[in-house]
Every structure is written in structure tokens, then in C-alpha cells.
Amino acid sequence: MRLQKFLGYGAAICASWSQMASAITLDVQSSESVKSAASTVAWGMMKYYTGNNTGDVPGNLPDPYYWWEAGAMFMTLIDYWYFTGDTTYNAETVQAMLWQAGTTYNFMPVNQTKTEGNDDQGFWGMAAMTAAESGFDNPPDGTPGWIAMAQAVFNMMVARWDNTTCGGGLRWQIFTWNTGYTYKNSIANGCFFNIASRLARYTGNQTYADWATKIYEWETSVGLIAPNYAVYDGTSDLQNCTSVDHLQFTYNQGIYLFGAAMMYNFTNGSAEWQTRVSGLLNATAVFFKDNIMYEPACEDVNGSGTCDVDQQSFKGYLARWLAGTAQLCPWTHSTIMTYLTTSAVAAAAQCDGGSNGITCGEHWTAKATWDGSSGVGQQMSALSVIQATLIDSARGLVTNDTGGTSKGNPAAGTGSGPGSPGSDPAVITPPTGGDRAGAGILTAVVLFGLLGGVGFLVTGE
Secondary structure (H helix, E strand, O other): OOOHHHHHHHHHHHHHHHHOOOOOOOOOOOHHHHHHHHHHHHHHHHHHOOOOOOOOOOOOOOOOOOHHHHHHHHHHHHHHHHHHHHOHHHHHHHOOOOOOOOOOOOOOOOOOHHHEEEHHHHHHHHHHHHHHHHOOOOOOHHHOOOOHHHHHHHHHHHHOOOOOOOOOOOEEOOOOOOOOOOEEEEHHHHHHHHHHHHHHHHHOOOHHHHHHHHHHHHHHHOEOOOOOOOEEOOHHHHHOOOOOOOOOOOOHHHHHHHHHHHHHHHHOHHHHHHHHHHHHHHHHHHHHEEEEOOOOOOOOOOOOOOOOOOOHHHHHHHHHHHHHHHHOHHHHHHHHHHHHHHHHHHHHHOEEEEOOOEOOOOOOOOOOOOOOOOOOOHHHHHHHHHHOOHHHHOOOOOHHHHHOOOOOOOOOOOOOOOOOOOOHHHOOOOOOOOOOOOOOOOOOOOOOOHHOOOOOOOOOO
């Protein structure tokens, strides 16, 4: 569907769009108000998408956005449908997901393989997992299901688990020639943990749960999850993971929180996982000022400092994973909904910028009007937190036993596709100067001397 059609559809939903001059209004007590605001923000986000243009590649975002963020965007659009029931972007989402899954349906497409990191693949894998759990449109007959694609990512990550240093863990990068190969970080392992825990709940298979426990315990063993449940960015295997970069980001905290909530649900409320969920949730307090979310590593509560292109989207993931935790772990509901509703109102207040009067900014805590920034990350974060306030009216995430229809394949990803355990590494060669460089989430300005603990957020263990 062309963006022109989006505009027409949006006008039918919200008559004020014909003016394109009014700020977004949000009443979190009204589901219709929330859905209307979410629709407006989603439309603003999709203005940046070029994958539906003639000659472009479905599923890709233009520069300066890396491939992983496109996966995160479509994950957010699946959630948009899940929360609001609006099917406007469903067909494009399916097209994008299948295209970027590649011919081997493991999210290692030819156009990304040489520069792809574990976290890049992981975000697309989590998008597939989200599609399965929410009951999103299944792929066409004859195509592997969303669960099979998530299982492919899981199996490939199992094969990459590296016991040669640090007692285990995934490296940030998959291939030796990419910067960050010697860095074992929380987001790469968090994607693995998140997918494993969700596969455990969806399929009921204990093997996934065992891996989720193993990953979580490895994170704690090297100090990436501290005794106070703060989640730190990463550590170098060149030092055998003896020194930790203490930068904290919202998405690292959220990815472990939601995975732990899944494990709490899978284990029928075990005390161990309840303690972990509570600890991880309590540790999210560092990301809130007056119950409004912000990213302390790159912005402050007064609105100074600007996060980079990647970091501008991070708050959105914490928002979604907080909502999922509230759904799975009832004792967290009150705290989480206070965070979400307060943050949603503040985020909506930032969505009165640009020439259309509805562009969203970055600094939710600082200003009641647009801060002048714009982009996919700003729109996605605002969309995620606004629609997450609908969690109480959303259908529970399904499993194989509760209405899930996604086809699985426990052996997916173990064949001979690019980067899979059965492939010949020599077939995948280092990128040339013509290849796009730098694919991967810049989780921190690490790898060049930050392992001494330099960062905006340093908390004692």
C-alpha cells in the first residue's frame, strides 16, 4: 500500500487530519482517544518507510537507519494491530517480514548477512515471536510460520554460544571481521534470552526454558546483571569479561524484564522468577523522572543532550515490555501502569511539531511542546508507549494451547543457510568497500576504552 493511501485512510479515521495542524490529544481513560492518537503517530512513523516504493527493498528503512530498527518498527506495527485492531499496515508488515526473513527464513538475508550482528537478527526474531503470540496474520501456505522463524533464530544463537571465553555468552557480532566481535553484550544475549523464554511459554518445551535460565545466569555471573538488578551494557572477552561497561539503557532493562515475566508465567509463578521480575522492575526506576520515562545515558530531564539514531527508539521497547510484564505478572500492574500512562501523556505532548503539527519529539520529561527532533525512533517510542496503555483491554498473548496457530519447526535454522551451523564460513566473506558498513545496534560508544566504567549511569553493585 502506498503512503498516499495511508493518508486517505488516516483522514477517514481522524477528521482533524485534514487540517494537519493540530497537536495530538490523548485521554488515557478513553480507548478511542488512545487509538486515535496511536493512529496519528503510526502514520507519522510510516512516512519514513521507503520499502514500498518502486525499486526499493521491502522491509528496509533508508539511511541513517540500520536494518535492526526496521525489524523493531515492524514489531511495533504488529503491536499496533494487536492493541488497536487497525489492519492498515498488516499487509506491508507481512511483506516486509517475509522479505527480510530471507530465502532460508532465518533473518539472514543476502543484503545484510556480511554486516549482521546477533542483536540485529534477534530483533527480527522477536518481531516474528510477537506475530505468533499476538495471533497476527500468518504467512501464506507453504511458508514457514512465525514460530518456525523464531526457532531458526534461537537455534542459530545456540550454535554461536561461545564457551571459549567468559564461561559462555553470545558475542555482539556474528563474524570476526565486524567491529564488536570481541564484545559480549547484554542486548545480544538479551535477544537470545527473550526469544528462548517466549518459545518456552509458547511451545511448552523445557529445552527453551533451560536455555533461558542458562543465559540469565551467565549474565549475572559476569556482572552484566548486578545484584541490584541493574542491567549493564557489555564486557570484553579480551579481558575474559572481568571488566564491565556500566552504561545502562532502557531496552537492556526491558528485554530481561519481559523475558523474566515469560519465565514466571511458564513456571506457574515460581518464587525465583518472581523475585527476578520484581528486582528488574524496581531497577527500572532509574529511567523515570516523576514517572516519565527518559534515557539517562544520552538525555537528561531538562531536555539537553541528544541520543543517537539508535538510542532514540529505545524507550519504546521498554514501554512495550513493561506492558507485557503487567499482563503476565499481576502484582506489577499498578507500578507499571503509572509509568505507562504518565509517560504516554508526556510523549503525546511532544507530538505537536513539524510542518504537520503532529511530529513527535524525543524529550518527554522536559517540555510540553515539540523539542525540534524528529525521526523513526521518536515516532516509534511515542507510538509504543501510547498504545501500551491499552494493555488491559488487549487479548492475552497466545500459546500452542491457548489458540496459537503459528506453525513451528524445532529444527529450523540448523541446515545450511548463511550463518547457520551447517554452513561453510568461507562462503560468507568479509564485506567490500561497496557493502554498507556498520550494521548493528550501537548500544554504547564502547570498544575504545570504555570498559573502565565510563558512562552517564554508574550504579554500585
